Amino acid sequence: MSAASLLDLLPAALSAHLIPARRLEEKGGDKRGFVATALPQLDALLGGGWPRGVVSELAGPRSSGRTSILHASLAGALKGGGVAALVDAEQAFDARLAARAGVPLARLLWVHAPGTQALRAAELLIDAGGFDLVALDIGDKNPRLPDAAWLRLRHGAERQRTVALVVAAAPLVRAFASVAVILSRQGVDFGERQDARPATRICGVTPALLTGLRSNVALGRGRAPADGADHCSIEFSVMARRKR
Amino acid sequence: MSSIACVHAPDIALQAMLRGLADAGERTGPFALAAGPGGRASVLAVTAAAANVRPGMTVAQAMATLPSLRVVTTRQPDVDAAAAALADLGLGFAPRVDTEPERVFFQAGDLGQLYPDLSAVAHAVRTRAARLGLEVRVGIAASKGLARIACRTAEIAIVPAAPAAARTFLAPLPLAMLAPAPEIAEALARWGLRTVGELARLRPEEVAVRLGAAGARLVRLARAQDDEAFLPQAPADAVEEGTELDYALDSLEPLVFVLRGLIDRALARLACRGLACAGLTLRLMVEPRSFEIREVPLQSPTRESGILLQLVRLELSRRAPSAPVTGMTILVLPARVRATQLDMLRPNGPAPDRLAATLARLSALVGPEHVGTPRVADTWREEAMAIDRPVLDTGEMSAVCAGPSDAGALGIRRFRPPQEVEVLMERKGPAAFRGKETAARILIAAGPYRISGEWWTGQAFHREYWDVHASDGAVYRMHQDGEKWFLDGYYD
Numbered sequence: 004m005s006a007a008s009l010l011d012l013l014p015a016a017l018s019a020h021l022i023p024a025r026r027l028e029e030k031g032g033d034k035r036g037f038v039a040t041a042l043p044q045l046d047a048l049l050g051g052g053w054p055r056g057v058v059s060e061l062a063g064p065r066s067s068g069r070t071s072i073l074h075a076s077l078a079g080a081l082k083g084g085g086v087a088a089l090v091d092a093e094q095a096f097d098a099r100l101a102a103r104a105g106v107p108l109a110r111l112l113w114v115h116a117p118g119t120q121a122l123r124a125a126e127l128l129i130d131a132g133g134f135d136l137v138a139l140d141i142g143d144k145n146p147r148l149p150d151a152a153w154l155r156l157r158h159g160a161e162r163q164r165t166v167a168l169v170v171a172a173a174p175l176v177r178a179f180a181s182v183a184v185i186l187s188r189q190g191v192d193f194g195e196r197q198d199a200r201p202a203t204r205i206c207g208v209t210p211a212l213l214t215g216l217r218s219n220v221a222l223g224r225g226r227a228p229a230d231g232a233d234h235c236s237i238e239f240s241v242m243a244r245r246k247r
Numbered sequence: 248m249s250s251i252a253c254v255h256a257p258d259i260a261l262q263a264m265l266r267g268l269a270d271a272g273e274r275t276g277p278f279a280l281a282a283g284p285g286g287r288a289s290v291l292a293v294t295a296a297a298a299n300v301r302p303g304m305t306v307a308q309a310m311a312t313l314p315s316l317r318v319v320t321t322r323q324p325d326v327d328a329a330a331a332a333l334a335d336l337g338l339g340f341a342p343r344v345d346t347e348p349e350r351v352f353f354q355a356g357d358l359g360q361l362y363p364d365l366s367a368v369a370h371a372v373r374t375r376a377a378r379l380g381l382e383v384r385v386g387i388a389a390s391k392g393l394a395r396i397a398c399r400t401a402e403i404a405i406v407p408a409a410p411a412a413a414r415t416f417l418a419p420l421p422l423a424m425l426a427p428a429p430e431i432a433e434a435l436a437r438w439g440l441r442t443v444g445e446l447a448r449l450r451p452e453e454v455a456v457r458l459g460a461a462g463a464r465l466v467r468l469a470r471a472q473d474d475e476a477f478l479p480q481a482p483a484d485a486v487e488e489g490t491e492l493d494y495a496l497d498s499l500e501p502l503v504f505v506l507r508g509l510i511d512r513a514l515a516r517l518a519c520r521g522l523a524c525a526g527l528t529l530r531l532m533v534e535p536r537s538f539e540i541r542e543v544p545l546q547s548p549t550r551e552s553g554i555l556l557q558l559v560r561l562e563l564s565r566r567a568p569s570a571p572v573t574g575m576t577i578l579v580l581p582a583r584v585r586a587t588q589l590d591m592l593r594p595n596g597p598a599p600d601r602l603a604a605t606l607a608r609l610s611a612l613v614g615p616e617h618v619g620t621p622r623v624a625d626t627w628r629e630e631a632m633a634i635d636r637p638v639l640d641t642g643e644m645s646a647v648c649a650g651p652s653d654a655g656a657l658g659i660r661r662f663r664p665p666q667e668v669e670v671l672m673e674r675k676g677p678a679a680f681r682g683k684e685t686a687a688r689i690l691i692a693a694g695p696y697r698i699s700g701e702w703w704t705g706q707a708f709h710r711e712y713w714d715v716h717a718s719d720g721a722v723y724r725m726h727q728d729g730e731k732w733f734l735d736g737y738y739d
Binding site: 211 | 595596597598601602604605608609612613617618619620621622623624629632633634637655656657658659660661662663691692693714716719720721722736737738739
């Protein structure tokens with residue numbers, strides 16, 4: 004008796020929940036195929052987080068929130084007990100604020116590799132396998148990088164089921180990225196210092212206090228979620244404190 | 248019953264010179280090891296391919312006999328390395344070995360779990376020896392002295408453990424197999440004794456009266472009653488390989504070429520013991536008579552010679568030898584690559600050996616100081632960040648993985664080192680700044696935030712920090728230190 008005829012014999016309600024063995028991997032892919040970030044809004048936009056096995060891109064100008072999203076992505080990837088790597092082309096990583104954002108630094112491998120060495124370092128890390136997320140932070144300078152390097156990065160990510168996240172000031176990866184998130188500045192929030200005393204005032208004016216940034220996050224490339232929203236707004240706060 | 252294996256590398260000085268040849272195919276040619284002053288140098292040992300050349304011939308005679316003969320001379324570092332490689336060969340089979348010139352002994356009795364019989368052990372020893380560039384003979388017997396005799400009889404010889412069977416094994420052997428002292432051999436020949444069996448029929452105490460204790464010991468050996476103690480020694484802390492050069496080298500590439508051979512040999516010795524290289528020290532003999540030390544830092548143990556070579560090349564290009572190099576020794580620190588217990592509830596993480604290889608490659612690519620695990624530095628200087636040696640064992644990191652999450656925390660992108668800028672000050676604070684890469688008017692300035700510290704170290708700092716919203720749209724962090732202003736980075 005064939006599998007199809009066996010399924011016919013089962014009650015309709017039960018057969019609806021059965022999955023043929025050959026489709027198990029596709030089905031499981033939805034659950035295991037994403038690495039969630041620590042930002043629910045971004046996860047909702049991406050349909051669950053950064054997809055595994057592809058190159059994703061995060062681009063935005065200065066103060067658009069890309070470093071904060073990078074920290075949130077690392078925190079999310081490491082939350083489950085995995086390991087992640089950050090290739091830092093400009094040595095711009097701030098360990099203190101990353102730790103405050105929830106990145107367990109002891110599980111993060113940091114590599115400072117300038118220029119084209121950064122791509123080679125990312126390739127090596129992805130090929131090692133076992134990393135949930137390998138982030139390549141190109142920095143503000145957008146060097147001209149060969150297409151073949153992006154292709155190798157994509158194949159490596161696909162082979163190792165790793166999230167390869169490229170962070171840059173402007174889109175670099177183009178067609179080799181399956182997901183591109185484009186950031187833009189929405190606003191800067193300043194407040195008044197709560198502890199402002201007359202002595203701290205300058206010319207009688209209460210000094211300002213930076214409280215946060217607002218960013219517009221748009222999905223430039225990739226599959227939009229079912230509700231159709233392809234952008235969202237995220238607020239990053241200076242004064243955010245650890246949840247107790 | 249215990250079994251002692253004796254591994255004998257005959258003519259180890261010659262073998263040591265052949266190990267130094269880069270091409271293994273070359274080693275099969277006719278070679279002769281010569282020693283002695285100038286024109287009176289004589290041949291000490293020859294390879295099998297040099298059939299007509301005999302030890303004792305002068306070099307001129309040997310060359311006349313076989314014009315294609317290649318004559319080499321002894322170099323002590325190579326001989327020492329070959330002897331150490333022989334000891335490592337034994338350590339690949341047992342945790343402790345007993346060594347003597349050209350020979351290594353180890354306990355083979357407990358290898359039954361790994362090999363079907365002692366003959367298989369002997370074959371495995373010869374195979375591993377070939378990997379180390381050594382040709383050896385293996386003898387296994389119940390005692391050290393008998394194993395040494397067995398070595399002399401054949402390339403692989405197993406002496407039965409039972410005393411009666413061992414005596415039967417020894418009986419037909421010529422007396423030379425016992426390697427008696429020349430005066431004892433002469434006396435035995437005078438007595439008309441030719442085989443070990445004939446000697447075994449004499450009474451030890453009577454032989455002792457005529458030939459002394461050495462004679463009595465020889466008789467006991469002939470009767471398979473060996474009392475020579477097996478004296479096990481712990482392995483050396485580090486593996487050393489070295490060579491002296493025929494002429495001085497003053498450029499990097501030839502130097503690396505020679506080092507490749509040394510590194511390959513050292514790694515083969517470590518592989519013999521199931522170990523990896525955890526650290527490498529290079530000792531370069533430079534002209535006229537001096538030496539220089541280079542430490543090659545390794546992030547994690549590795550077994551890949553390519554990676555080590557890359558790191559050595561990096562180190563030598565950073566700090567080139569101050570004079571032409573006449574010889575070199577490498578000291579390799581052995582370490583075990585740790586196995587990791589996987590966790591059912593956590594991702595596996597990178598395989599330790601692959602991660603170790605990757606870390607070594609990354610170190611070679613960008614320098615070991617640029618690879619590691621970041622740590623918040625214990626200082627009030629905001630830009631400071633400490634880098635630790637990367638933690639390889641992901642199993643140990645479970646305790647630190649559950650860090651408190653602060654979703655939506657604003658990050659900062661640092662300029663390292665901070666960029667010096669010129670700042671236009673107004674009464675309310677900074678109004679504009681101009682640096683090499685960035686120039687902007689300041690729309691909103693929040694500050695100053697005063698931070699000072701490290702007065703106790705003599706490197707005191709007193710800074711006033713400002714968060715400024717600039718006209719280019721970015722929010723910068725900047726500080727004034729004395730008269731100078733610096734851009735620390737921007738909020739992002």
